[in-house]
Amino acid sequence: MSAISISGLHKRYPRVHALTGIDLEIERGEFFGLLGPNGAGKSTLINIVAGLTRFDTGRVTVLDRDVVSDYRSTRRLIGVVPQELAFDPFFNVREVLRIQSGYFGLRANDAWIDELMTALMLNEKAETNMRALSGGMKRRVMIAQALVHKPEVVVLDEPTAGVDVQLRKSLWTFIRRLHREGHTIVLTTHYLEEAEALCERIAILNHGEIVALDTKHALMARGIGHxxxxxxxxxxxxxxxxxxxxxxxxxxxxxxxxxxxxxxxxxxxxxxxxxxxxxxxxxxxxxxxxxxxxxxxxxxxxxxx
Ligand SMILES: Nc1ncnc2c1ncn2[C@@H]1O[C@H](COP(=O)(O)OP(=O)(O)OP(=O)(O)O)[C@@H](O)[C@H]1O
Ligand SMILES: [Mg+2]
The missing domain is CATH 3.30.70 (Alpha-Beta Plaits)
Incomplete structure (x- = not known):
């Protein structure tokens, strides 16, 4: 069983054919990188896997569950950190994480919430309202939010965009830990050194099409001889x-x-x-x-x- 399985996936927006027939299998326990220039279709692909965006044709499953017909169970199996920061300004960090836990019916989740806040260095901000947080802090809350239900598959859409070097390093450590603990990780990033440092296998997307899919080492070896x-x-x-x-x-x-x-x-x-x-x-x-x-x-x- 694959962590994520995508076949024959097409997505058209009125002005653009955003995904032009994607086939992709991501294995359980993989650390997978999705790279590509702006507008390549990375977020569209991720949002489809997350069940947030409709598609035209194809089939997408998460741990063998169909993201369309079995939306409720895929939602529990996957945690997605979206690229866009979206939050309710009136709640503080702890409240946001409790509310999110509530969506999954998790009432006594405080031990895990505390662990997440510690790992993401959010403890000092636990009682701060979202609107008073810096961009990097909001990003951390969104990561914590995607993980409240300990999903097996974790998808991060540019988690380190606009994040300072120190936080980026601590996020890497945290994401590596999740991977060690058995989570499947899918990461999109514009920082190629990040993909180089973290990912085992990489897909490069361009104009809605996968133009390369291989292990990091094989991809980098294409440069050898140079x-x-x-x-x-x-x-x-x-x-x-x-x-x-x-x-x-x-x-x-x-x-x-x-x-x-x-x-x-x-x-x-x-x-x-x-x-x-x-x-x-x-x-x-x-x-x-x-x-x-x-x-x-x-x-x-x-x-x-
Ligand atoms: N909601 C939408 N309505 C119309 N077009 C869209 C929508 N979302 C994305 N697109 C278009 O689909 C294409 C792929 O966009 P997408 O956001 O998936 O790219 P991306 O690879 O995530 O880019 P970036 O690196 O900038 O995040 C782009 O041409 C974009 O303009
Ligand atoms: Mg994007």
């Missing part, structure tokens, strides 16, 4: 370089060198060691190279036919 550029700054100007390194130099100016390294055979660490062994003190290092971002750009820059 080289990576490494720029190193040292405290003192570097003199002549060892033969092995000199061949890889693209540019050498004063205390900066730029090298072209083969991603598969050259190790950045070995280069640094070679420089250090000649007494160089390295003060800065930057790298550019084929990674998920290259693959993403290559697959999504094509214009709609």
């Amino acid at each position: 080289t990576r550029r490494v720029c190193i700054t040292t405290q003192e100007p570097l003199g002549s370089l060892p033969e092995g390194l000199a061949r890889k130099v693209l540019r050498q100016e004063g205390n900066q060198i730029e090298l072209q390294l083969d991603k598969t055979t050259d190790s950045v660490i070995a280069v640094l060691d070679a420089l250090r062994s000649r007494g160089a003190v390295i003060t800065d290092l930057s790298m550019e190279g084929a990674d998920l971002e290259d693959v993403f750009v290559e697959l999504t820059q094509r214009q709609k036919p």
